[in-house]
Amino acid sequence: MSSPSSRLADLRKSYERAELSEEASHADPLRQFEQWLGEAIAAEIPEPNAMTLATVGSDLRPSTRIVLIKGYDERGIVWYTNYQSRKGRELAGNPFAALQFHWVELERVVRIEGTVEKTEEDESDAYFASRPLDSRIGAWASPQSEPIPSRAVLVTNAAKYSAQFLLNPPRPPHWGGFRLVPHQWEFWQGRKSRLHDRLRYSREDDDWLRERLAP
Template structure:
């Protein structure tokens, strides 16, 4: 097997300190996300979504952020998928962005709720036609006989809906309403910068430095 124990990297690109960080974590997130986009890192909008099943087993997958504001972080998916079923039973989740080239990680934790039908309709109707058909064609997370099943489903729904497929009732958006943020900036000698924001009883954000 490949020896990976000695793979190491020295993190020396930037720093993160209290005086230069925003008091509001969503503003700090907005700054870092826009810097990731401007730096043209691969898929800056990709995030790991962690959920927990009813038997307390965690699972993760990559999803794409599709919106964010003071209310929270939004993505869209199949409500009947594994993650959808887990969120129905336990509406708490964690998100993680890893911008490798910038040596940065953002972690966000909070409660999850479905977005409004209007938000889901608006985003669904903005998608390319093949993606809208794909939302009907894929019984996400279910066992299928082979890729031919997806191709046949896509052809069937394409013929049924032509250019105007409606949003499937099992498809829409989720919003994670943040209760905790952590911003991680890689530093030399493994003395990384970690700033955590958490809400107090009044809903105000407290900023704290964590040991790496």
């Protein structure tokens, strides 16, 4: 029986679901993103709100992880996390980051690059208050990205903060929102024969330059 690695070279997929043309796309990348996100949600694909976040630390080594988009508008893309986590520390030292959505079932990818800033305190407070109680306790219980001897540490911490805060845990000072302010967007639509459609939007003053990239 062949190993998985020996079969990798034979894995192929023909992309034939849709196309992305300049004429049919929006001049504003946020509107294009809104359309594609809405179509991903309507298609009921698994976790259409999941996105890969790439950051770079002071050692110049990149790292990625999956986070969930919790809002977007003309200001940028928002998610929430522990500010003391690896991504939080890396963003504190280097605010440049990239996001990527991969909607496999629709044969689409959206890439977004820009600078990251913290959301306002009241915005983070409002979102934290909307989270399920277990998630709010979890924000206190987990020293995210830090080594722990066992899962028992998390269970013990959760019990401690549950007893301390009961049904009203406040937002931890080390937890809140980030907003990526886009400088560049790219929309990728898979096409047959690997001749994929790629449209890039680059910020120029108060407008967006749209151009096609070779696949």
